[in-house]
Amino acid sequence: MSYNKKHVSVTLPGVRGLSSSSGPRVCIVGGGPAGFYTAQQLLKVGDAAVDVYERLPVPFGLVRFGVAPDHPEVKNVINTFTQTAQHERCSFHGNVNVGKDVTIDELRQAYHAVVLSYGAEGNRSMGISGEDLPGVFSAKDFVGWYNGLPSNKELRPDLSCETAVILGQGNVALDVARILLAPVEMLKETDITQNALEALAGSKVRRVLIVGRRGPLQIACTIKELREMVNLPNTRADMLPADFEGIAEALKDLPRPRKRLTELMMKAAKEGGDDKAEKCWGFRFFRSPVEVIAGADGKRATGIRLALNKLEGSGESARAEVTGQLEDVDCGLIISSIGYKSIPIDPAVPFDPRRAIVPNEMGRVQDTAGLYCSGWVKRGPTGVIATTMNDSFDTARVLIQDMEAGKLDLSVNKPGAQAITALLQTRGVRTVLFSHWEKINAEEEKRGKFLGKPREKLLDVDEMLKILGRLLI
Amino acid sequence: MAASAAVRSAVSLTQRFVRVSPDCSICPLYRLNACTGATDGFTAPSRRLRTSIGVWQSGDSSSPEEEERVVNVVYIDRCGQRIPVQARAGENALHLAHKHGVDLEGACEASLACSTCHVYVSSEHYEKLPEPEEREDDMLDMAPMLQENSRLGCQIVLTPELDGMELTLPKVTRNFYVDGHVPKPH
Numbered sequence: 162m163s164y165n166k167k168h169v170s171v172t173l174p175g176v177r178g179l180s181s182s183s184g185p186r187v188c189i190v191g192g193g194p195a196g197f198y199t200a201q202q203l204l205k206v207g208d209a210a211v212d213v214y215e216r217l218p219v220p221f222g223l224v225r226f227g228v229a230p231d232h233p234e235v236k237n238v239i240n241t242f243t244q245t246a247q248h249e250r251c252s253f254h255g256n257v258n259v260g261k262d263v264t265i266d267e268l269r270q271a272y273h274a275v276v277l278s279y280g281a282e283g284n285r286s287m288g289i290s291g292e293d294l295p296g297v298f299s300a301k302d303f304v305g306w307y308n309g310l311p312s313n314k315e316l317r318p319d320l321s322c323e324t325a326v327i328l329g330q331g332n333v334a335l336d337v338a339r340i341l342l343a344p345v346e347m348l349k350e351t352d353i354t355q356n357a358l359e360a361l362a363g364s365k366v367r368r369v370l371i372v373g374r375r376g377p378l379q380i381a382c383t384i385k386e387l388r389e390m391v392n393l394p395n396t397r398a399d400m401l402p403a404d405f406e407g408i409a410e411a412l413k414d415l416p417r418p419r420k421r422l423t424e425l426m427m428k429a430a431k432e433g434g435d436d437k438a439e440k441c442w443g444f445r446f447f448r449s450p451v452e453v454i455a456g457a458d459g460k461r462a463t464g465i466r467l468a469l470n471k472l473e474g475s476g477e478s479a480r481a482e483v484t485g486q487l488e489d490v491d492c493g494l495i496i497s498s499i500g501y502k503s504i505p506i507d508p509a510v511p512f513d514p515r516r517a518i519v520p521n522e523m524g525r526v527q528d529t530a531g532l533y534c535s536g537w538v539k540r541g542p543t544g545v546i547a548t549t550m551n552d553s554f555d556t557a558r559v560l561i562q563d564m565e566a567g568k569l570d571l572s573v574n575k576p577g578a579q580a581i582t583a584l585l586q587t588r589g590v591r592t593v594l595f596s597h598w599e600k601i602n603a604e605e606e607k608r609g610k611f612l613g614k615p616r617e618k619l620l621d622v623d624e625m626l627k628i629l630g631r632l633l634i
Numbered sequence: 635m636a637a638s639a640a641v642r643s644a645v646s647l648t649q650r651f652v653r654v655s656p657d658c659s660i661c662p663l664y665r666l667n668a669c670t671g672a673t674d675g676f677t678a679p680s681r682r683l684r685t686s687i688g689v690w691q692s693g694d695s696s697s698p699e700e701e702e703r704v705v706n707v708v709y710i711d712r713c714g715q716r717i718p719v720q721a722r723a724g725e726n727a728l729h730l731a732h733k734h735g736v737d738l739e740g741a742c743e744a745s746l747a748c749s750t751c752h753v754y755v756s757s758e759h760y761e762k763l764p765e766p767e768e769r770e771d772d773m774l775d776m777a778p779m780l781q782e783n784s785r786l787g788c789q790i791v792l793t794p795e796l797d798g799m800e801l802t803l804p805k806v807t808r809n810f811y812v813d814g815h816v817p818k819p820h
Binding site for chain 1: 739742746772773776780
């Protein structure tokens with residue numbers, strides 16, 4: 162799609178670093194940790210101008226929508242990202258859906274290099290019957306619901322059952338369990354959404370089982386999250402001694418992180434906790450979901466059928482093998498926490514559907530000069546913010562190397578954001594700049610103050626745009 | 635901090651003062667209730683600022699007590715470059731790194747909620763550090779390339795006996811200049 166060249170030279174208000182920048186122009190797709198850390202590194206070296214495009218009007222991705230409300234310190238990294246966004250050679254463009262509002266090819270025409278940092282917005286499905294019944298949710302959606310992700314605001318999970326079963330034993334599974342069992346007095350001081358808070362205040366869930374295919378030595382969560390479960394007030398741990406056979410003997414050969422984690426798990430399993438506690442939680446190992454059981458009317462989940470496994474091999478590479486035995490667990494809430502998944506957003510970009518990542522060599526997208534990737538869309542959806550940080554720095558360094566080695570033609574002038582913003586305007590897309598986000602941020606903090614919370618997140622994209630009103634281009 | 639407030643209002647260096655004011659909430663001394671409130675617990679980045687304000691214990695004055703409180707630290711960054719810095723007793727290794735432009739991230743801002751300020755401590759000084767608290771060990775467990783002498787920079791508080799300590803930043807990247815490329819200084 163061509164654009165009227167006359168518009169290119171118009172200086173648009175609020176968009177920094179236009180005609181003044183003489184350095185390379187880089188476009189980053191995705192305004193989460195990967196996008197911002199990649200931008201940070203690119204801005205440090207040389208004189209590149211970096212533009213970050215984000216589908217939502219609000220930045221920060223999973224730091225805003227994934228990190229649990231009771232982990233506010235983890236969100237401190239937002240201050241680092243804010244500094245990056247406010248850098249004179251950086252600009253943020255929110256409310257832009259790359260792949261729909263503008264194509265990757267159009268971005269590649271306007272920039273010397275494009276970095277894909279759009280993460281994993283999809284969900285790995287369990288692939289079992291009954292998965293679509295009411296009462297069954299992906300952890301991604303459940304977390305999105307209590308964290309105010311606009312597309313999950315209508316989730317309305319029914320919390321009137323006694324038992325919840327979570328499939329998967331990573332940190333996301335433990336976050337969900339903890340939010341289900343945490344005292345409301347604690348939650349109400351966090352940035353959890355008000356509608357989730359009210360739903361949890363009326364919740365009848367008292368027992369949460371966290372189910373994994375393999376054994377205690379293969380559990381994917383980390384010790385900080387496990388410790389938080391163990392320390393939950395008015396809650397006791399309820400595990401099966403049989404699941405821990407042979408584990409004590411294996412301890413001495415384990416590397417430190419695995420050893421400390423396993424020791425804490427065994428301690429929790431042995432000690433249990435206060436018998437008078439009203440709530441309980443527990444791991445269940447060697448179990449895979451095979452079917453969601455529907456109630457008599459067939460209209461909602463009332464239980465889950467699990468297959469019992471045995472372990473072949475040991476350590477991280479141990480495999481679960483079926484034994485043929487089955488076990489039914491009554492429950493009214495089933496949350497599948499078996500992984501996020503990246504999706505292809507533009508047919509022009511190579512995509513590996515088996516691994517659900519953009520195929521790449523050290524961050525250079527396969528067979529596509531000038532296209533790079535960082536974060537989960539590059540490596541797969543695992544790891545904490547620090548992992549993504551290191552990975553993003555890697556990609557940035559590779560890109561800088563390529564620029565310095567002449568692998569990208571920097572002699573040709575690229576218009577960058579000027580061209581793209583003009584294009585978006587002709588398509589009726591209202592770009593949200595960082596200064597606009599700061600207004601949304603102030604409004605959220607104001608609403609939060611009224612409720613005794615750090616912020617009350619706006620749940621609706623239209624409402625966000627309305628608040629910005631005539632500020633938008 | 636009454637003395638500092640008086641000074642601030644008395645001189646027109648207020649602007650710069652505000653910028654260099656310490657954020658107590660992120661200082662481990664404050665969090666551990668070990669803060670004495672003494673103003674020599676933080677240093678201004680500008681020597682000129684220090685020496686022009688008489689109330690501060692300036693590095694320029696050479697009283698014996700002053701010299702004792704200087705701690706020499708060497709950072710070894712991810713390129714292997716040695717960066718010697720002078721610290722004051724009571725500073726923490728993460729803020730010190732930032733002050734001197736050393737490439738040590740502190741994503742969670744010293745609240746023991748990440749492992750991005752992971753450093754290796756020179757062995758003879760590692761022994762002199764107090765034992766890490768459980769929360770630090772929990773975060774260290776998540777750091778890639780954990781070693782015996784690993785610590786989180788935000789939890790290392792400088793004391794005179796740590797003089798000469800070397801803190802090495804882990805080379806965590808898999809594809810870090812594998813072809814031996816040397817980056818331009820920036």
